[in-house]
Amino acid sequence: xxxxxxxxxxxxxxxxxxxxxxxxxxxxxxxxxxxxxxxxxxxxxxxxxxxxxxxxxxxxxxxxxxxxxxxxxxxxxxxxxxxxxxxxxxxxxxxxxxxxxxxxxxxxxxxxxxxxxxxxxxxxxxxxxxxxxxxxxxxxxxxxxxxxxxxxxxxxxxxxxxxxxxxxxxxxxxxxxxxxxxxxxxxxxxxxxxxxxxxxxxxxxxxxxxxxxxxxxxxxxxxxxxxxxxxxxxxxxxxxxxxxxxxxxxxxxxxxxxxxxxxxxxxxxxxxxxxxxxxxxxxxxxxxxxxxxxxxxxxxxxxxxxxxxxxxxxxxxxxxxxxxxxxxxxxxxxxxx
Amino acid sequence: xxxxxxxxxxxxxxxxxxxxxxxxxxxxxxxxxxxxxxxxxxxxxxxxxxxxxxxxxxxxxxxxxxxxxxxxxxxxxxxxxxxxxxxxxxxxxxxxxxxxxxxxxxxxxxxxxxxxxxxxxxxxxxxxxxxxxxxxxxxxxxxxxxxxxxxxxxxxxxxxxxxxxxxxxxxxxxxxxxxxxxxxxxxxxxxxxxxxxxxxxxxxxxxxxxxxxxxxxxxxxxxxxxxxxxxxxxxxxxxxxxxxxxxxxxxxxxxxxxxxxxxxxxxxxxxxxxxxxxxxxxxxxxxxxxxxxxxxxxxxxxxxxxxxxxxxxxxxxxxxxxxxxxxxxxxxxxxxx
DNA sequence: TTGTACGCGTTATCAA
DNA sequence: TTGATAACGCGTACAA
Numbered sequence: 001x002x003x004x005x006x007x008x009x010x011x012x013x014x015x016x017x018x019x020x021x022x023x024x025x026x027x028x029x030x031x032x033x034x035x036x037x038x039x040x041x042x043x044x045x046x047x048x049x050x051x052x053x054x055x056x057x058x059x060x061x062x063x064x065x066x067x068x069x070x071x072x073x074x075x076x077x078x079x080x081x082x083x084x085x086x087x088x089x090x091x092x093x094x095x096x097x098x099x100x101x102x103x104x105x106x107x108x109x110x111x112x113x114x115x116x117x118x119x120x121x122x123x124x125x126x127x128x129x130x131x132x133x134x135x136x137x138x139x140x141x142x143x144x145x146x147x148x149x150x151x152x153x154x155x156x157x158x159x160x161x162x163x164x165x166x167x168x169x170x171x172x173x174x175x176x177x178x179x180x181x182x183x184x185x186x187x188x189x190x191x192x193x194x195x196x197x198x199x200x201x202x203x204x205x206x207x208x209x210x211x212x213x214x215x216x217x218x219x220x221x222x223x224x225x226x227x228x229x230x231x232x233x234x235x236x237x238x239x240x241x242x243x244x245x246x247x248x249x250x251x252x253x254x255x256x257x258x259x260x261x262x263x264x265x266x267x268x269x270x271x272x273x274x275x276x277x278x279x280x281x282x283x284x285x286x287x288x289x290x291x292x293x294x295x296x297x298x299x300x301x302x303x304x305x306x307x308x309x310x311x312x313x314x315x316x317x318x319x320x321x322x323x324x325x326x327x328x329x330x331x332x333x334x335x336x337x
Numbered sequence: 338x339x340x341x342x343x344x345x346x347x348x349x350x351x352x353x354x355x356x357x358x359x360x361x362x363x364x365x366x367x368x369x370x371x372x373x374x375x376x377x378x379x380x381x382x383x384x385x386x387x388x389x390x391x392x393x394x395x396x397x398x399x400x401x402x403x404x405x406x407x408x409x410x411x412x413x414x415x416x417x418x419x420x421x422x423x424x425x426x427x428x429x430x431x432x433x434x435x436x437x438x439x440x441x442x443x444x445x446x447x448x449x450x451x452x453x454x455x456x457x458x459x460x461x462x463x464x465x466x467x468x469x470x471x472x473x474x475x476x477x478x479x480x481x482x483x484x485x486x487x488x489x490x491x492x493x494x495x496x497x498x499x500x501x502x503x504x505x506x507x508x509x510x511x512x513x514x515x516x517x518x519x520x521x522x523x524x525x526x527x528x529x530x531x532x533x534x535x536x537x538x539x540x541x542x543x544x545x546x547x548x549x550x551x552x553x554x555x556x557x558x559x560x561x562x563x564x565x566x567x568x569x570x571x572x573x574x575x576x577x578x579x580x581x582x583x584x585x586x587x588x589x590x591x592x593x594x595x596x597x598x599x600x601x602x603x604x605x606x607x608x609x610x611x612x613x614x615x616x617x618x619x620x621x622x623x624x625x626x627x628x629x630x631x632x633x634x635x636x637x638x639x640x641x642x643x644x645x646x647x648x649x650x651x652x653x654x655x656x657x658x659x660x661x662x663x664x665x666x667x668x669x670x671x672x673x674x
Numbered sequence: 675t676t677g678t679a680c681g682c683g684t685t686a687t688c689a690a
Numbered sequence: 691t692t693g694a695t696a697a698c699g700c701g702t703a704c705a706a
Contacts, residue, residue: 009677014676014677015676015677015678016677016678017676017677017678018675018676018677021676028675028676029675029676030675030676033675033676052682055681055682055683055684056681056682057682058682
């Protein structure tokens with residue numbers, strides 16, 4: 001049924017070794033023979049079986065991407081940039097979506113051993129040391145994007161600096177009562193996007209000689225309704241904040257919805273700034289801290305390919321910068337007497 | 338280095354055949370032997386090599402999804418629903434993003450022959466008969482979602498009916514000068530989303546005894562800036578439309594931006610309705626024709642799995658319905674004297 | 675320069 | 691109930 005290398009060899013009147021050499025552009029094939037083989041290949045419309053090739057070469061040409069596809073548009077956009085970069089390098093992308101902790105653990109513990117993919121890209125998900133050790137032992141190349149683990153090359157954005165930019169900007173606009181809606185912290189608390197944003201906020205406050213009031217901080221899911229619920233509480237406080245910094249754009253959008261429900265005008269009554277810089281933020285003219293999404297994907301892929309070539313490299317920690325984008329949801333605070 | 342079935346057999350003191358039987362839960366293994374094998378497997382932390390298995394079984398456990406990942410959020414959301422359904426069925430998802438016609442043709446002609454995936458899901462992309470024949474011959478199961486080809490099971494939404502719903506709704510709101518921004522038509526014109534929406538519009542007009550003025554139709558890319566450009570032209574006409582129907586939500590959002598630039602109020606000066614029902618539409622309170630995105634993904638996957646089990650089925654054409662969602666961008670036309 | 679034989683890690687067949 | 695052995699389709703030493 002399926003035509004194999006033997007069929008080609010027979011038609012071309014050569015041995016399978018020669019056919020293989022032609023396919024792989026190995027040297028030492030007489031031009032005339034090569035031509036015969038090539039025409040046999042064309043005649044039979046033959047394609048080498050990738051599975052059989054993988055069997056010997058131990059490589060599949062595919063990269064596994066582990067990503068919480070559904071939690072935030074940020075992840076989708078990150079996935080896109082990864083896809084573009086992989087495609088350019090001729091790699092296939094196998095998508096491993098994790099929706100639950102169980103699924104994540106399954107991927108972490110099984111994927112590295114199965115060798116279905118040549119390398120792994122981990123997006124945004126925290127990696128426990130326990131699993132990190134297994135992955136290290138399995139020897140599969142891996143790069144972490146938007147998450148950090150000391151064992152592997154990790155690309156992160158400077159979340160502290162990003163949050164600092166956001167809050168400093170609000171303070172400069174004259175805001176003093178600033179609410180903060182953080183995202184829930186998953187995994188290791190030491191290296192964590194949410195925690196870093198918390199730290200950045202404090203730095204900005206400290207630098208301005210101000211004190212952040214703990215009751216102005218809420219934690220919510222990283223989504224719209226989470227942000228909305230938290231904002232409803234923040235905005236119902238006796239002395240409500242005049243500005244809110246949300247740890248993600250989707251939460252910030254929830255804040256805007258909450259404001260609307262409470263008949264508060266954005267930005268007149270309340271300034272809102274998000275974090276991520278997803279496309280929707282632009283559509284809604286939301287001020288935000290822009291993450292270098294494209295760069296994260298591109299650089300992550302190129303680092304991974306590097307490691308796949310030279311496996312013995314030391315892990316790097318690469319920190320990328322964020323950019324403040326002031327749009328229509330923030331404005332100077334004017335006290336209304 | 339990597340532990341194989343032979344290692345397990347040696348440790349357990351059995352033949353590799355027995356180990357294989359244990360792994361695959363084949364009957365006819367004495368409980369005691371099974372236990373010995375199992376403990377050897379645990380001891381060595383052995384995992385069967387999927388590549389080697391595929392070599393014999395001729396199956397990879399993976400489904401290839403061919404999708405224009407970048408053109409519209411609609412595709413991303415469709416991809417999501419496909420991912421969920423595949424994951425539930427324990428299938429891996431290999432993502433083939435097509436950005437150019439060349440890339441699409443490459444996938445269409447090579448993917449079916451390579452057997453890297455057990456089945457193919459084609460999202461939104463038109464499939465020429467020429468390629469369809471090749472795919473048919475290669476014998477790989479395939480299901481088309483949001484696109485149609487007579488040779489294969491295809492899931493489509495009723496674009497004619499959807500466009501009809503949209504335009505009928507605008508007419509019922511009292512609008513008479515209705516602009517239509519269609520998307521560019523790719524591939525076969527006979528079965529085409531854009532063309533069908535065009536037909537649906539005409540049906541609504543005809544039924545109301547009205548005539549659609551050709552100068553009220555523009556064609557643009559399926560994105561925001563395309564919609565915006567087209568809308569700028571539409572809204573600059575001598576007698577500009579009082580309502581605009583866009584063939585996609587992103588184009589509709591472009592229309593809203595154009596209206597804002599021209600200092601026209603939506604919906605007071607101009608009603609806008611889109612098509613797709615993507616998440617952003619909800620955020621922007623855009624009236625739209627909702628496609629059954631989740632259903633498309635789920636049903637597409639289940640049909641594909643069906644076909645993979647029983648390959649000789651006749652192709653089906655499954656048509657799903659759209660739903661009108663009236664939100665804040667449409668309102669009754671009140672002539673202003 | 676070319677052909678043959680072996681091995682990759684598994685499943686399946688068949689004889690014991 | 692089990693073990694040896696032959697595929698699966700390919701790359702690659704090695705011999706010719």
